[in-house]
Amino acid sequence: MPWQQKIPYLxxxxxxxxxxxxxxxxxxxxxxxxxxxxxxKYLYQAQFALMQYDMYTIQDIHEFPPCPDQQPLY
Structure with missing residues (x-):
């Protein structure tokens, strides 16, 4: 699927x-x-920024994978 079609789902x-x-x-x-x-995008401490990336510069977008099932460390 072209990355542009992924946008609504992500x-x-x-x-x-x-x-x-x-x-x-x-x-x-x-x-x-x-x-x-x-x-x-996260910058540092409690600061975030809304980044605007030109679509013609993008090759693909990918959703993050889920975390692996592991025992809690706490």
Whole structure:
């Protein structure tokens, strides 16, 4: 499935974004608007930023996998 078709299913989910230049980013997908993918990214402490990535720079988007079943460490 082309990554553009994944957008409605991944809104409000953690995603990884791979770009055509070989770099990547991760955050929570907020949606898409005016040719941009909108992703909230953690910066530091309690600060977050809404990033706007041009769609023509994106190779693919992937949802985060679930955590493996493990015994709690606490």
């Amino acid at each position: 809104i409000n989910q953690p995603i990884g974004v791979s770009f055509l230049d070989g770099t990547g980013a991760s955050g929570v997908l907020c949606g898409a608007s005016s040719g941009k993918l909108l992703v909230i």
